[in-house]
Amino acid sequence: MVTRKIEIMDTTLRDGEQTSGVSFSVSEKLTIAKLLLEELKVDRLEIASARVSEGELQAVKKITAWALENNCLDKIEVLTFVDEGKSIDWMLESGAKVQNLLTKGSLNHLTHQLKKTPNQHFTEIRATLQAAAKFNIKTNVYLEDWSNGMRNSKEYVFEYLDFLTTQKVERVLLPDTLGILTPEETFRFVLEVRQKYPNTHFDFHGHNDYDLGVANVMEAVKAGVNGLHLTINGMGERAGNAPMASVIAVIKDFLKEVKVTVNEKALHKVSRLVETFSGFRIPVNKPVVGANVFTQTAGIHADGDSKNNLYFNDLMPERFGRKRKYALGKTSGKANIQKNLQDLGLSLNDEELRKVTQRIIELGDQKEVVSQEDLPYIISDVLDSATIEKRVVVENYVLGHAKGMKPSTTIKLKVEGVVYEEHAQGDGQFDAFMNALKKLYKIHSKKVLPKLIDYAVRIPPGSHSDALCETIITWKNKDKEFITRGLDLDQTVSAIKATEKMLNII
Structure with missing residues (x-):
């Protein structure tokens, strides 16, 4: 069976950064770009939008300088606009050589946002393409709101594609901008476009508003699309974009007629790094990269x-x-x-x-x-x-700690069936517990409590705030030292459990 190659374009650094509250620093963008190309081995990167900020310009400069040194500048892409050459000037300053030109893919957007006719829009696009060609800048073209265009103004979409396929364009990018497509529509619309323009390279850019991002990508591939736009961890505006890890797994397992170059083994590593840099937490049940999925x-x-x-x-x-x-x-x-x-x-x-x-x-x-x-x-x-016979039981205790007041403890102790109760204060909750215990033993027992000579607390390596806590207490009774341990989610309670074991030993 002949397999065809699907290009994977990662847009985490551009569309993914539009996730609410996310902003990568210059060094973070460069680090992620290197990982995506060198370890994950995606085919292309969309790294920024032109004219956004000075920081964005500096990030693109850093990435393009590194890409030029490593012979992969043609894999670096920037979102640009039909703006009388301003974006192209920005591209020249940044060192980028591939623009993804944002244009209108639906009559609704064209009429109400730009308030222009198709011919006016096409004329301005032609001028932008010609200006880019003068500076050897390659152009891919986004048809913004293409999905609604296919639903509601198909004649306009094909009029535009008739024009666009006569121009010097590398790829045509088909976004489901608002994430409104069903899988059936995705297959039908992509197939219709592919059949009408068989020699044009088409990318599909899916959003996840209905949680159909991966399913829509799957249908776009079946319909013959040439490339896919994905983001790490499904980052992106609103509900995000089609997630890289899930899509790669689906393609490799269910779409044997196509191949991708993405290195699966690097998916989790890159995913965690992007999580750290972005602060955008991965749900524990997120397929492939979530903490709980295996x-x-x-x-x-x-x-x-x-x-x-x-x-x-x-x-x-x-x-x-x-x-x-x-x-x-x-x-x-x-x-x-x-x-x-x-x-x-x-x-x-x-x-x-x-x-x-x-x-x-x-x-x-x-x-x-x-x-x-x-x-x-x-x-x-x-x-x-299991080695200690339980003759003494700490039946109950109340630990009190209020600001400006000494901690206090009330304890109820059962010794061989007899219940005793005592109250005391201390420098901390456990110290108050020990003081209450000493008072109780002084009044009711001939036994002398051993001295506490060491107190150590351990939690398992890499644990969080809900970790189990082990308290290890070393006691000295006359000339003999011995150790007891207590285990609980609460540090003071684990110390009390260790103390209860001491009481049974003596």
């Missing part, structure tokens, strides 16, 4: 993966430089835990595994997901607790 949560899925990969599909994480994960939580079960233990090189017997599973289920009721990094802490806590 994470199995249900234990039955982990079990099935161990039995002939029953829950795998063609979207293997390794394709995108990622790894499958098995979430730890109240729905995960033993199979998920076993998968995580294998990754960590740990093994437990059946009874230990049962206890750890139960502890993770309990934690899952408090916290949606327990991370793999949490697992050694949980194992240590569970196995350590």
Whole structure:
């Protein structure tokens, strides 16, 4: 089967930067441009709009200088306007050699925004094309609002294309500017244009207002389009543009008659970098690049993966430089835990595994997901607790901390079935807890509490504010030192749990 090449043009730095609240710095634009061309290996980049700002000009200068040194200046494109040569002057100053000229692709836009006739518009476009040619600037032409043009003023669209195909134009760019097309319309409109002008290169530029961006791109490819405009993470105005990662996966898996040069393994890396630079967060369930999309949560899925990969599909994480994960939580079960233990090189017997599973289920009721990094802490806590006979229980406590007042704690302690209660203040909540405990033991017990000689807090590497917290306390009782550990989402509570273990040991 003969395959045809589809050009991929990334417009993250131009259309993607129109995402509300997003603005890349000069150095960020250059870094992203390099990654897109060198690692992701897209065919072309649309990096800016002409005449926007001084910062935009400086960014384009940096990128074009780098592209010239690396023999890829023809891959750098800038959005320009029919503005009596002002955009071309800007292009010359910036060093860019390919313009994407914005023109009107619907009679509605032409009549109400420009208030001009088709002939007036065509005459001005011709003059702009001729001026660009004088300076060896290549031109691609956008038909803004082309999708509405095909719906409502098709005669105008074909009148314009009849004119445009007689001019010196590299590519004609067909945008669904307002994201209004259905997949059926996309196929029909693109096919109609391709059949009427078989020798013209057409790009499709899809927006995602109805969440149909990827489906529309798929139909445009089936209808014979030559190129696609995409953005990293689906960035763009309103609901954004067709997302790069999803489209590349769809083409490679379902459209075998075409090929693209994009390097799938770099998609996740580039996606995360753009997320960092833009502040535009990737939804955790976003296909291909989202944090959760290669994470199995249900234990039955982990079990099935161990039995002939029953829950795998063609979207293997390794394709995108990622790894499958098995979430730890109240729905995960033993199979998920076993998968995580294998990754960590740990093994437990059946009874230990049962206890750890139960502890993770309990934690899952408090916290949606327990991370793999949490697992050694949980194992240590569970196995350590199992060796201690629980004769003393901290049944209840109230921790109080108000501005301008000393922290206070009220505790209820059950010792071999007898309940005691005490209140105290301290320099912190845990100090108040310890003071209450000392008062209680001084009054009701002949035992002397050991001295606290070291207090350490750990959270798993790379954890966030909802991470499990392990408190490790070293105690000294006469000449003997011993350590207890407590594990919880709250630091003070984890320290109280470590203290409860100390009380049982003594």
